[in-house]
Amino acid sequence: MEVTSSFKKKAGQLRLVAAQINLSVVKDGLSLEKALDGISTFSKRDAALLKALSYGAIRWHHRIQWQANRLLDRPLKNNDELISALIRVGLYQLQWMRIPDHAAVAETVSAAGLLGKPKFKGLVNAVLRRFLREQKILMSAMNKNEGAATSHSSWMRDRLKADWPDQWLDIVKVNNDPPPMWLRVNNKFSSRDDYLGRLEKSGIKAKAFDDLPNALLLKEPQPMSTLPGYDEGEVSVQDAGAQLACGFLNLEPGLKVLDACAAPGGKSAHILETCPEIGKLVALDQDKRRLTVMAEEFQRLDLSGNLIHSDAAMVSKWWDGVPFDRILVDAPCSALGIIRRHPDIKVLRRSADIGKFVAIQRRLLKALWPILAPGGRLVYSTCTIVKEENQYQKAWFLEKISMEKYQASSFRQILPGEGNMDGFYYAWVDKQH
Structure with a gap:
């Protein structure tokens, strides 16, 4: 039970930080890059999840906010903005992350509990579970709302x-x-085609184009540390x-x-x-x-x-x-x-x-x-x-x-x-x- 409790707290902390980042962008006007800068208390795996949650909730902000407004019985107070951001993070998880619904709800509710106000746990739980029940109705209504449908x-x-x-x-x-990942091969070290061969040997699939002499398009984005010769300057991301x-x-x-x-x-x-x-x-x-x-x-x-x-x-x-x-x-x-x-x-x-x-x-x-x-x-x-x-x-x-x-x-x-x-x-x- 202690391990389970510890895991829930850690997962909740990560979601709470994601909500704080979301609020920094939406309310304070910080860029995602600046909002995420300096957060180094998580492992590489958790940091990747934090980035995915942060970028995803902002990418779909206009749609998610429209959904939240429909799911809440009444608007939240101004001093409850962090809970609003947490609800947005939770709604993003339920729609775009490969996290089981029950886990996404539980971990977001856990994050609300870290704020020390029990009523917030009940509110977040109710909103997210209502979304799961009424998702089809919401999606049908959303398609009639251009701002929500396009999220612009x-x-x-x-x-x-x-x-x-x-x-x-x-x-x-x-x-x-999500954006694709393009590489620029440094001709000082090797040709584009030679570097493409090195990627393939490393198990990284990429594609070259005749009209882009230095460019390679990766099939899937990769951490820069996995790219052959990156630290030595053989390739850049551009x-x-x-x-x-x-x-x-x-x-x-x-x-x-x-x-x-x-x-x-x-x-x-x-x-x-x-x-x-x-x-x-x-x-x-x-x-x-x-x-x-x-x-x-x-x-x-x-x-x-x-x-x-x-x-x-x-x-x-x-x-x-x-x-x-x-x-x-x-x-x-x-x-x-x-x-x-x-x-x-x-x-x-x-x-x-x-x-x-x-x-x-x-x-x-x-x-x-x-x-x-x-x-x-x-x-x-x-x-x-x-x-x-x-x-x-x-x-x-x-x-x-x-x-x-x-x-x-x-x-x-x-x-x-x-x-x-x-x-x-x-x-x-x-x-x-």
Whole structure:
């Protein structure tokens, strides 16, 4: 009995922490990454479960909250928000986790008991058991409620409908899926096909694609520690959509290249891996913490570049006066293209944020175009699918620089799930000689 009691307490503690993380995102506005950061009291197995519960309950937040509202006889008080979060975690388990219903209920009720208020145990038990009894009725009603059915906020649905009227339903479906795991093979150590063979020998199944020279798609996500040569820098984790940046830059030996919003460094690293003979790489970011992470990643990959902590738009503070042959502006954006990888975007992002990002993007473009050398190329990229930040931004930019003639321009929009990639936008402009 002591072992059983101890197990229930441990399982309850894990669910309570998951509820606290959920509340940190929903109420306090923290990202899932920051909310989970520093929690190291669990074993690897339990930490994986905690992450699954935390990400899953946020991924399906709008649906789960709608269900909770229907299942509660009356709304909970503001100071009972942690119980609301615990109910959301419990509802997520019952619908998407491979945990027996009786265990999911018992462990969530156990978590409520840790709060020292017996009435909460009865409430959580009643709500979760009512869900099990009325699940079919709830699902039928849910299908008539667009917000619950799609698990997206009203403003986000409206934006997707306006920009992608024929694709928006497919987009929200992809957003609700767990993300695939893509690898980027470091050519410094081996070819992509050679590394694919090493994965197969290790029992890890993956697939290569002709139009993605360094990318491999894993059949199932794996802990990075299980990837052959990961610690030695032979491979990195990076979505295939992000890997396209290198090709659009059209790199050549001897060029001076700027990555203007570089951290955490995946695109900069890919530039150096793809074309180690470039003359110089300058990588900027105004987030010092993320730049530190980038430096650590460069060390793992045995790469070197000029990493600078600065606002890229404040050119006079960091530029040496020598124009760049290639500029990558991987601009801050609403990130609506990577929701399946960062589901907290559905909870944290607001409609008013779009205009703020548009202003930041324009500030960067206006500041960086003048330091591009004649004959050089500027590549503008985002991880969003909002046309105001992408297609309309490109149109604004070309009109803005019409006095400084450009030679050519083009773009590519990738929608979430296209080729199993995240959503990205790329536009490139060549400056006239």
